[in-house]
Amino acid sequence: MPRVYLDNNATTPVAPEVADAMLGYLREDFGNASSVHWYGQRARDAVEQAREAVAGLIGADPKEIIFTSGGTESDNMSVFGVAGAARAGTSSGAKHVITTSIEHPAVLYAARELESRGVAVTYVTPGSGGVIDANDVARAIRAETVLITVMLANNEVGTLQPVAEIGRLARERAITLHTDAVQAVGKVPVKVDALGVDLLSLSAHKLYGPKGAGALYVRKGTRLDPLMHGGHHERDRRPGTENVPGIVGLGKAAELAAQRLDGDMQRIASMRDRLQAGILERIEGASVNGDASHRQPNTLNVSFEGLKGESLVMALDLEGVACSTGAACSSGSTEPPHVLTAMGLSKDAARGSLRLSLGRYNSEADIDTSLKAITRVVARLRALSPHYATAGAQ
Numbered sequence: 001m002p003r004v005y006l007d008n009n010a011t012t013p014v015a016p017e018v019a020d021a022m023l024g025y026l027r028e029d030f031g032n033a034s035s036v037h038w039y040g041q042r043a044r045d046a047v048e049q050a051r052e053a054v055a056g057l058i059g060a061d062p063k064e065i066i067f068t069s070g071g072t073e074s075d076n077m078s079v080f081g082v083a084g085a086a087r088a089g090t091s092s093g094a095k096h097v098i099t100t101s102i103e104h105p106a107v108l109y110a111a112r113e114l115e116s117r118g119v120a121v122t123y124v125t126p127g128s129g130g131v132i133d134a135n136d137v138a139r140a141i142r143a144e145t146v147l148i149t150v151m152l153a154n155n156e157v158g159t160l161q162p163v164a165e166i167g168r169l170a171r172e173r174a175i176t177l178h179t180d181a182v183q184a185v186g187k188v189p190v191k192v193d194a195l196g197v198d199l200l201s202l203s204a205h206k207l208y209g210p211k212g213a214g215a216l217y218v219r220k221g222t223r224l225d226p227l228m229h230g231g232h233h234e235r236d237r238r239p240g241t242e243n244v245p246g247i248v249g250l251g252k253a254a255e256l257a258a259q260r261l262d263g264d265m266q267r268i269a270s271m272r273d274r275l276q277a278g279i280l281e282r283i284e285g286a287s288v289n290g291d292a293s294h295r296q297p298n299t300l301n302v303s304f305e306g307l308k309g310e311s312l313v314m315a316l317d318l319e320g321v322a323c324s325t326g327a328a329c330s331s332g333s334t335e336p337p338h339v340l341t342a343m344g345l346s347k348d349a350a351r352g353s354l355r356l357s358l359g360r361y362n363s364e365a366d367i368d369t370s371l372k373a374i375t376r377v378v379a380r381l382r383a384l385s386p387h388y389a390t391a392g393a394q
């Protein structure tokens with residue numbers, strides 16, 4: 001059975017060039033990057049070369065790149081690091097953080113934890129298209145606001161958020177701005193100065209690199225408490241012996257992303273658009289979630305009337321098509337995806353949603369295979385579904 005992978009927002013395949021680059025650092029070049037001898041220096045050189053590649057991809061200075069274990073750590077480091085280091089905004093010692101209701105759990109649950117520690121948090125909600133209005137962020141700003149954190153691209157519907165606009169607001173008020181750019185880096189151009197961010201999270205396994213490696217961009221002068229305590233690695237911001245193979249993989253992935261961005265973007269967007277048009281043309285009661293004019297090139301989220309996303313995912317898996325109902329980290333949960341309900345979708349429409357996320361290694365043939373499988377599966381499940389019969393009779 002030909003298999004098609006359309007779950008690139010959960011994780012991407014490792015690029016062959018990345019795997020090749022990493023191998024040497026698992027074998028002969030195994031040194032500790034902090035050691036003074038030859039082995040150590042081989043590892044140190046590789047880490048610094050990767051730092052330059054990551055910095056280059058996002059328009060940063062290599063000194064502003066901190067390697068972490070991935071997107072979750074970079075997000076937590078930003079939320080807790082800024083809240084911890086910030087001088088309280090008022091004499092009462094109160095601190096306030098602004099985020100959104102469509103963040104990845106790595107930001108959302110970190111913010112909730114801050115609340116339980118006495119920090120006030122405002123969760124800005126998006127419009128029905130899944131895009132945050134920068135004016136709503138502006139209205140939420142208080143004298144004691146110490147951090148704004150808004151994701152760049154949403155992982156479930158793919159909407160791009162107005163981070164550059166929020167960056168100008170944050171600059172004017174001297175408030176630290178973080179963006180979770182895990183789903184954007186490598187998919188759309190991302191430059192830290194154009195965005196005006198002080199902190200930016202990225203993750204290797206969302207851009208054809210290995211799992212367990214990521215980075216946090218920290219603008220020079222940003223006050224940030226460390227999350228962990230230990231050695232003097234990463235400019236005293238992140239202790240622990242560097243994950244040299246993972247970092248090398250991330251560096252190679254960043255280098256490839258910079259070379260391939262324009263071509264990949266166009267090719268992937270055209271396949272995604274063909275998949276979307278094909279679904280809407282062949283299947284009744286299908287609607288696209290997320291404002292298509294503010295959407296990254298690879299993501300398509302569709303609700304199918306009368307159906308459950310989980311049933312679709314399972315049936316499609318049996319047909320060789322891998323996709324999801326939304327974030328991989330919430331699969332198994334009976335609650336509808338929080339991003340869709342935050343956008344105002346009914347629970348039924350949110351539960352009937354499917355996320356199809358494309359990547360560099362998909363082909364036009366994959367789109368044909370998926371279209372056929374989706375059409376077949378939707379028809380079969382609907383024939384069995386009492387919900388759809390009722391909806392159809394109305």
Ligand SMILES: *Cc1c(COP(=O)(O)O)cnc(C)c1O
Binds near residue numbers: 151
């Ligand atoms: C995947 C993802 C994360 C978490 O990154 P990990 O490297 O898996 O910890 C954070 N934010 C977004 C938007 C993501 O898609």
